[in-house]
Amino acid sequence: MQCFGFLKTMMFLFNLIIFLCGVALLAVGIWVSVDGPSFLKIFGPLSSSAFQFVNVGYFLIAAGAVLFALGFLGCYGAHAENKCALMMFFIILLVIFIAEVAAAVVALVYTTLAEQFLKLLIVPVIKSDYGSQSDFTQVWNSTMKGLNCCGFNNYTDFEGSPYYSVNNNTFPAYCCTDNVYANDTAKEICTSQKAQSSAVEGCFDQLLQDIRTNAATVGGVAAGIAVLELAAMIVSMYVYSNVK
Known part of the structure; x- marks a missing residue:
């Protein structure tokens, strides 16, 4: 029971951070959509590079909405011990994980x-x-x-x-x-x-050259995110299986 209580608390706090990040991304996404030039002035060449390949405003809004929903489900599921919310949290995280793996394979094989x-x-x-x-x-x-x-x-x-x-x-x-x-x-x-x-x-x-130059950093960040996602899925299933 002590282990269950600890993991439930950690899951709640972890997802609270995700929830707040989602709110922040939504706010920034709306800001970029409304006033893109000021975003470019603050964040410089890196942000302008991203603008070439995606509509940053819409991308941030979509990412913020996903994190918002994910964080809410995780927090609510852990706090209320709601099996439905926990299962939805697990499924969304699993879909994101599979999509990331697929994107990595496509990026490597089909550049x-x-x-x-x-x-x-x-x-x-x-x-x-x-x-x-x-x-x-x-x-x-x-x-x-x-x-x-x-x-x-x-x-x-x-x-x-x-x-x-x-x-x-x-x-x-x-x-x-x-x-x-x-x-x-x-x-x-x-x-x-x-x-x-x-x-x-x-x-x-x-x-592409800049990405290859920093391949170790990019790979390390991607691996760290994947580990966190796997850990979150494992913890959510542990809490789910121990909820009465």
Whole structure:
């Protein structure tokens, strides 16, 4: 009984933290959706990089909602010794765990497929919105500055974009090597010839390179999260089986 009481208390406290994290993520997600530029100014290149591949606001809202529900079920199930809540907590956590394992396998085995999918998704948006949508343009500029990259693949992604048309068929300054002053103004016009000779790497390749460079850290964090999830599932089933 002492072990049961201890684990029940720990489960309640652990899920209370998850619940509060969910509330925080929901709040940040709503903030990002309403006022994205201020989010970029505070969190810088890392946040702008994420903006390229997901809608950060909606992603944070979805993640916050899941954590909110998970934390609530865990807290309520442990405190009230409610079997239904505990089982729902276990099932949601199991689904998340399986999805994470599947995503890791896809990322390792089908990196090229993922790249092709993102290319089909992102490049057309660059061609239609860069230079006309201020928030989208600011996000890409912050990313290219922070990662020292150009476009998704390279400078050709900007061909046909509003920026390209308005600026006499030239490219963003970041697509030419050492072409940006400290105040983000261009030193000279980035023409097709200069962009080609500069051969600035695409942001997707640069992001992959940064991930590979920090693979040990990323893997360690992922392994730690997986262990916590397994522990939470085991504890929830222990509490579930001991509830009368």
